[in-house]
Amino acid sequence: MPTQKINNSRFPTWPIFNEEEEKILSEVIRSGKWWCGAPEAPEGKYVWQFQEKFAKFQDAEFCIALSNGTVAIESTLFALGVGLGDEVIVSDYTFVASASAVIATNAVPIFCDINPETFVMDVNKIKGLITDRTKAIVPVHLGGNPVEMDRLMEIAKKNDLFVVEDCAHSHGSCYKGKKLGNWGNAGTFSFQASKVLTSGEGGAIICNSKELADKIYSYIDCGRKKGRRSYEHFSYGTNYRMTEYQAAILLTQMKNFEKQHKLRNQNARYLSKRLNEIDGIKVMSPTQGTSALGWYVFPFLFESSKFGGLNKEEFNKKLQQQGIPCVDNYPPLHTLACFKDIKLKSGIDYSNANWGEDRSNDRNFPIVSNIYSKSIEFPQELLLASTTDLDSVVEFIKSLQN
Numbered sequence: 180m181p182t183q184k185i186n187n188s189r190f191p192t193w194p195i196f197n198e199e200e201e202k203i204l205s206e207v208i209r210s211g212k213w214w215c216g217a218p219e220a221p222e223g224k225y226v227w228q229f230q231e232k233f234a235k236f237q238d239a240e241f242c243i244a245l246s247n248g249t250v251a252i253e254s255t256l257f258a259l260g261v262g263l264g265d266e267v268i269v270s271d272y273t274f275v276a277s278a279s280a281v282i283a284t285n286a287v288p289i290f291c292d293i294n295p296e297t298f299v300m301d302v303n304k305i306k307g308l309i310t311d312r313t314k315a316i317v318p319v320h321l322g323g324n325p326v327e328m329d330r331l332m333e334i335a336k337k338n339d340l341f342v343v344e345d346c347a348h349s350h351g352s353c354y355k356g357k358k359l360g361n362w363g364n365a366g367t368f369s370f371q372a373s374k375v376l377t378s379g380e381g382g383a384i385i386c387n388s389k390e391l392a393d394k395i396y397s398y399i400d401c402g403r404k405k406g407r408r409s410y411e412h413f414s415y416g417t418n419y420r421m422t423e424y425q426a427a428i429l430l431t432q433m434k435n436f437e438k439q440h441k442l443r444n445q446n447a448r449y450l451s452k453r454l455n456e457i458d459g460i461k462v463m464s465p466t467q468g469t470s471a472l473g474w475y476v477f478p479f480l481f482e483s484s485k486f487g488g489l490n491k492e493e494f495n496k497k498l499q500q501q502g503i504p505c506v507d508n509y510p511p512l513h514t515l516a517c518f519k520d521i522k523l524k525s526g527i528d529y530s531n532a533n534w535g536e537d538r539s540n541d542r543n544f545p546i547v548s549n550i551y552s553k554s555i556e557f558p559q560e561l562l563l564a565s566t567t568d569l570d571s572v573v574e575f576i577k578s579l580q581n
């Protein structure tokens with residue numbers, strides 16, 4: 180049985196910051212420019228700078244910064260014309276936002292089961308979910324692990340569907356030479372507190388179409404048009420603008436991103452190799468063709484019978500008690516009360532959905548249900564620890580087999 184307790188403080192806590200964040204925040208405060216203003220009448224400077232920098236970093240032509248990753252998905256779908264009566268295919272294994280953003284547009288999410296090795300949307304299952312009401316697909320790159328975007332795009336093109344990549348976990352992830360977010364019509368990012376690039380809250384959309392970028396801008400800035408006066412409102416829009424504080428922090432955090440991203444990738448490879456050597460542990464496999472992963476989370480499966488019958492909660496608790504940061508994964512969307520009991524928007528017909536009441540039975544989503552029953556994840560900051568500390572995690576897990 181385990182003897183030495185792992186020192187919790189050896190694992191980095193997130194976010195990582197220094198006096199630069201304090202300095203830039205005080206500068207924003209003292210400047211009195213707390214919001215970005217409009218492109219032709221700028222108040223602040225950081226939101227505009229961040230948009231340029233993040234677009235470049237993600238190899239995209241356009242970036243629209245906004246309040247968070249949830250409204251990033253909603254805004255993109257809205258700008259693409261997704262709305263009442265439409266269906267949108269979404270991975271079943273994701274945070275609720277990937278589907279609640281669809282609900283926000285008055286469309287209906289349709290849940291797609293996952294690949295048992297990579298834990299992301301199984302592209303082979305998409306065709307069977309397409310109906311004459313399907314308008315878009317929202318692939319979610321869980322943990323930054325790419326959905327097979329080349330195959331997904333073929334299906335989308337053949338069926339005339341929009342694709343909005345949920346890249347909330349995929350900052351810096353690259354599949355077959357193209358950064359995620361550039362495969363579909365747009366990619367949406369989150370900068371919420373636990374994300375690999377963070378400002379506490381925040382989001383961004385990248386795309387390579389000026390027309391779409393302009394439509395998204397109008398939606399998130401009160402229906403305004405670039406180049407026009409600020410009390411002219413040309414279309415329905417809302418206010419999802421990012422603040423100068425968020426952008427200032429993001430610009431500062433970006434300075435360390437590349438170094439952290441490399442370390443997470445290097446450590447993830449090392450930890451995967453060591454954990455996969457344990458009989459009863461299986462780590463999420465990177466999709467073939469992946470050159471870099473965001474590694475927002477590091478999911479792995481454990482076989483209860485190889486760990487003296489410990490169930491998932493007990494296994495998780497043992498790790499936590501040892502000071503190893505780990506959490507449960509997202510419960511599959513079809514199991515969430517809001518979808519199971521159909522507690523959603525009034526006036527919308529959800530009867531065609533493949534979830535709700537009996538349809539939410541696990542037997543209809545066999546792969547994800549099985550994976551979820553055995554899966555646990557390490558948060559990304561564990562991948563910033565030293566090799567020695569990663570070794571101690573592996574040794575502790577091994578000790579649970581005794």
Ligand SMILES: Cc1ncc(COP(=O)(O)O)c(C=O)c1O
Pocket residue numbers: 247248249250273274276277319345347348368369370371380381382
């Ligand atoms: C896969 C996924 N999509 C979307 C979001 C929503 O992002 P936000 O929390 O910034 O609204 C999250 C947040 O955790 C997420 O994990």
